[in-house]
Amino acid sequence: MVRQARSEATRRKIITSAVELFNEIGYPATGLGDIIDRAEMTKGALYYHFDSKESLATAIIEEASAHLVAAFANITASSAPALENIIHGVFVVADLLSTDKIARSGTQLLRAFGEFNDAAALVYGGWVAEMTERTRQAIDEGDLRAELDPQAVAETIVGSMLGAELLANATTAGADVLARVARTWKVLLPAIVNQESLSYFDEFLARESLRHSDTPLTD
Amino acid sequence: MTEQLDRRADTTRLQILRAASHQFARKSYSLVNLDDILADAEVTKGAMYFHFRSKYALASAIIEHRGTVARASVDQLLAQKLSGLETLIDISYLVAVDDIGDETARAGLNLLESIGRTDGLQEHIHGQWVTAFAAIARKGIKDGDVIGDRDPQGIARLLVSMYLGLRQTSNLAEPERFLHDLEDLWVLMLRGFVNPDRIDYLEKFIKRRTMVALKRATPL
Numbered sequence: 001m002v003r004q005a006r007s008e009a010t011r012r013k014i015i016t017s018a019v020e021l022f023n024e025i026g027y028p029a030t031g032l033g034d035i036i037d038r039a040e041m042t043k044g045a046l047y048y049h050f051d052s053k054e055s056l057a058t059a060i061i062e063e064a065s066a067h068l069v070a071a072f073a074n075i076t077a078s079s080a081p082a083l084e085n086i087i088h089g090v091f092v093v094a095d096l097l098s099t100d101k102i103a104r105s106g107t108q109l110l111r112a113f114g115e116f117n118d119a120a121a122l123v124y125g126g127w128v129a130e131m132t133e134r135t136r137q138a139i140d141e142g143d144l145r146a147e148l149d150p151q152a153v154a155e156t157i158v159g160s161m162l163g164a165e166l167l168a169n170a171t172t173a174g175a176d177v178l179a180r181v182a183r184t185w186k187v188l189l190p191a192i193v194n195q196e197s198l199s200y201f202d203e204f205l206a207r208e209s210l211r212h213s214d215t216p217l218t219d
Numbered sequence: 220m221t222e223q224l225d226r227r228a229d230t231t232r233l234q235i236l237r238a239a240s241h242q243f244a245r246k247s248y249s250l251v252n253l254d255d256i257l258a259d260a261e262v263t264k265g266a267m268y269f270h271f272r273s274k275y276a277l278a279s280a281i282i283e284h285r286g287t288v289a290r291a292s293v294d295q296l297l298a299q300k301l302s303g304l305e306t307l308i309d310i311s312y313l314v315a316v317d318d319i320g321d322e323t324a325r326a327g328l329n330l331l332e333s334i335g336r337t338d339g340l341q342e343h344i345h346g347q348w349v350t351a352f353a354a355i356a357r358k359g360i361k362d363g364d365v366i367g368d369r370d371p372q373g374i375a376r377l378l379v380s381m382y383l384g385l386r387q388t389s390n391l392a393e394p395e396r397f398l399h400d401l402e403d404l405w406v407l408m409l410r411g412f413v414n415p416d417r418i419d420y421l422e423k424f425i426k427r428r429t430m431v432a433l434k435r436a437t438p439l
Contacts, residue, residue, distance in 0.1 A: 080428075211301055211305075
């Protein structure tokens with residue numbers, strides 16, 4: 001029991017150190033030796049948990065996406081209308097990307113490994129599937145236009161939000177990701193939302209900034 | 220062995236609470252008969268008295284049990300990270316949907332009305348709600364939805380009073396009417412403490428919540 005807890009603590013330490021280094025100097029420049037130094041442990045301890053830098057990266061990707069998916073699912077589990085949950089959920093995920101180091105590093109690694117790692121297809125595919133489900137619901141509820149193809153809408157949402165995140169990373173190291181996500185939604189909404197619901201959703205979107213203010217809800 | 224016994228005792232206790240909620244949700248406190256609860260729960264009188272010494276003890280246990288469940292679902296709503304006022308509106312609809320269709324919720328609020336005046340129970344529980352809602356109303360002020368000079372504590376008391384009064388003037392057995400009455404009261408209240416330029420959006424938000432609640436609410 002104690003041993004298991006210690007082993008988990010070691011694994012955590014390795015992941016945290018790797019994430020710090022990837023964020024500071026990038027994945028390619030980081031060597032396993034740097035990670036061992038930063039984590040202050042032996043080569044053996046690292047190899048016990050991860051057999052290569054890539055397996056370490058895969059672990060970070062998996063942890064990050066599990067965390068982001070859970071955060072999104074937590075929002076969409078609410079009984080609120082599906083389109084409200086989709087928009088708000090995307091903001092909650094984007095907010096996590098700017099505050100949670102592992103989530104951010106995992107997303108960047110996912111992009112770097114996109115073409116030659118199974119994790120990428122799995123993660124992106126999962127997002128599109130989840131978004132397709134929610135989109136279908138929003139069409140049923142009448143907020144999204146009835147003639148739309150749920151999967152096409154889902155791919156557009158996921159694709160444009162990933163793009164907004166990529167641009168935020170490339171230009172401001174991710175600092176303005178929430179503002180970019182808001183601008184992207186602003187352009188996207190008129191294309192997919194029913195005429196009667198549009199003014200409501202414009203306002204719903206405009207309010208996202210106050211939903212992410214620092215004020216805690218209870219004191 | 221003890222663990223197993225404990226677990227069995229827990230199950231019995233829950234069984235009794237469930238059967239009692241079934242009764243208290245439908246009948247007034249004085250009309251509920253302990254024998255009906257026993258028959259419903261399929262437990263012996265001895266088992267019942269082992270867990271609850273009196274009808275009053277059983278009733279307070281339901282109120283307490285409901286309080287725990289309600290607090291957990293409010294925490295879940297807080298984790299949704301909506302704005303303060305949106306959260307308060309969502310809480311009121313959540314309470315209404317539970318009150319309409321959930322026996323423990325209905326029984327808990329019924330009992331709070333009938334036995335709440337003893338032992339300061341009502342004062343204590345309403346006080347807890349007011350404190351929790353006031354904190355959320357304070358966020359509403361920071362969000363710019365609630366007019367700056369309004370007293371968060373006063374808004375919280377108004378909300379609690381509104382809901383408890385609505386239970387008297389509307390009818391929980393008619394979800395459609397109850398939820399529309401809730402909507403009407405919200406729309407009226409908004410004028411009292413919400414900034415004029417936010418009212419239009421919040422009214423739409425409330426109407427959309429009524430639609431969602433109508434789909435979810437199934438009467439007892």
